[in-house]
Amino acid sequence: TELGRLTHLPVESIDQIKDAAHSLVDQGVKNVIVTIGSRGALWVCADHEELIPSYKVNAVDSIGAGDSFVGAFAHYYTNGEDIPTALRHANAYTAVTVTMSGSQTSYPSAAELPQLQEQLGITVDPTQLA
Template sequence: MARVLVIGSTNVDLAVRVERHPSPGETLSARTLHTSPGGKGANQALAAALSGADVVFAAKVGRDAYADEALRLLRTSRVDLSRVEVVDDPTGTAFITIDDSGENSIVIVPGANGAWRPEDVRTLESAIADAEAVVCQGEIPAEVVDAVAVACRAASTRFVLNLAPVIDVARETLTAGDPLVVNQHEARLAADALGIAPADDDSEMIRAVVAAGVPSLVLTRGADSTLLVSADRVDEIVSCPVDVVDTTGAGDAFVGALVAKLADGADTRDAARYAAAFAADTVTRAGAQESYRRG
């Protein structure tokens, strides 16, 4: 079984359902409030485990009641949590608003996720060396992601970077991502960080990003398609048509499933096809981790 190390965030999600998103200064009444596990790192770890990988999750949680909830579904899915550290900061929290079309907006309080320091990566060197792939996201400090990229390079371990949200990582970290996984907004910001002029055409823009030194790039475009770019080709994976209930955590589901298959030796096209189907299935149910199909 391929081993994946996920280094990143874990949160508790507080999700409210509304008819529509409020305008600035407007107050709306929510229909429901639901508390569930979340965080981009934890979501990706769960998706990778459910996609067949042997997953180690490195994260930080607080000494509070939210910590157990944040890790609940990872425990039941046999994710290795021996690298999760309890710190004095509160467990990260995400406030999610979901409208009737299934679209969401999210505000994150980093809490314990912000307690990561570059020196923490030294304690993970053996886990990095043992993994077929390591994945990071943008919900931990940029200098920590930079340190992970350096450690992966030293260990000759594949580094997957999901630049979401976009943080100010080093150029060398961007060009270490194999693949760099971004949505359209994130791709534009990554291109800007690499000194690439804006382009209206997605394919032109991401070709330029790869030409700037990124080994491979995966551009997710929601319900439209996914573009896969390497030095010699661009492929498109058409998204599966589904009835959308809630898009929360779908991007993370895609990344976790993608990395699981890449770590197991699949090529990027086959891995992305699987990941697109896995992610599409999750949006037919409410929640982030709770929407990921088991069995």
């Protein structure tokens, strides 16, 4: 939704979302990350685009999902992960949060996260990490 408002372009399909993200890159934005709910997250920069798939879970409440994604991405990226790896970890974190009710109350701590991900069958596949 925000991407469509920023670019004044349609953002219904993945191709339209890619076009809108590229329009921001063409205007000088170095990296564009678009969260696309159950479809994952799209990363676009001048010489690369990558759709990072989401993890399929039984979602209970998506309130706060975007905030949990941004927080998790910032955590992983500022701790040294490259963008695609941090995006995969952020998707995994967010998948856990949407299985619980509430916004901040659904955010697991670093200590709780591995067990919750294991219970949901969520693993960040090391063969897919850049």
